[in-house]
Amino acid sequence: MAQINCEQTFIEDDISKVVEELAKNRNQSFDVVMTSFVLHHLSLAQKDKVIEQVSHLLKTNGIFVLIDIVCKEEEDKEHFVNRYLENMRQNWTALSSQDMSIMENHISTYDFPETQTTLYQLAQKHNFVRFECLYKDTPEAAQFLCLTFQ
Numbered sequence: 001m002a003q004i005n006c007e008q009t010f011i012e013d014d015i016s017k018v019v020e021e022l023a024k025n026r027n028q029s030f031d032v033v034m035t036s037f038v039l040h041h042l043s044l045a046q047k048d049k050v051i052e053q054v055s056h057l058l059k060t061n062g063i064f065v066l067i068d069i070v071c072k073e074e075e076d077k078e079h080f081v082n083r084y085l086e087n088m089r090q091n092w093t094a095l096s097s098q099d100m101s102i103m104e105n106h107i108s109t110y111d112f113p114e115t116q117t118t119l120y121q122l123a124q125k126h127n128f129v130r131f132e133c134l135y136k137d138t139p140e141a142a143q144f145l146c147l148t149f150q
Contacts, residue, residue: 006031015039016046019053030057034065037142040113047114048122051147055126058149064128066145069113080141081108087139116143123147 009030011018015038022028033054039047054064071080085104088095095103114122120131130148137143 016042016050019050019057023053023056026056028057029059030062031059032063032065033057034067036067038068039066040069040111043112044114044118047119048125051122051128052126055128055149060150062149064123064147064149066119066147068143068145069111069141070119070143070145071113071115072140073115073117075115077112080113081111083139084111084141087141113141116145119145 015035019033035050039050042050051064058064069080069084071077072083075083084107088100088103088107092100092103116133123131127150128147129150130146132146133143134146135144
C-alpha cells in the first residue's frame with residue numbers, strides 16, 4: 001500500500017463495533033471503506049446497521065467495497081450451504097478431512113449470506129446510488145461489490 005500516495009487508515013476489528021464508534025465521531029470521513037468476508041456472519045438487521053453506519057463515514061462519492069459470499073437469487077441458506085460445501089469438497093482438496101469438517105461446521109453454523117438484490121436494497125435504503133458487481137467467482141458464491149455513496 002506504500003505505492004498509493006494518499007493518507008491511509010487500516011483498522012482490523014469487529015466491523016459492527018468499529019463503524020459504530022467511527023460514526024459517532026462525525027469529524028472523520030473516508031473515501032473508501034472495505035470489508036472482506038465479514039458481513040455474511042451478521043444477521044440481516046446487523047448488515048443493515050453496518051451499511052447505514054458506513055454511509056455516515058463516507059465522503060460524497062465515497063465507495064464501500066464489499067467482498068463477501070452472496071446467495072443466488074431465490075436461494076435460501078440451506079441450498080446455498082449445500083452448494084458451497086459441494087464446491088469445497090470437489091475443489092478444496094488440500095484440506096485434511098478434519099479441516100474440511102471444521103469448515104463445514106463453520107459454514108453451516110455461522111454463515112448468513114444474502115442475495116445481491118437484498119444487499120442492493122440495503123444500499124439504496126442508505127443513499128448508495130451505484131451498485132456494481134466487479135467480480136464473481138466460478139461457483140458464484142463470492143463477489144466483489146462496489147457501492148457508491150452520494
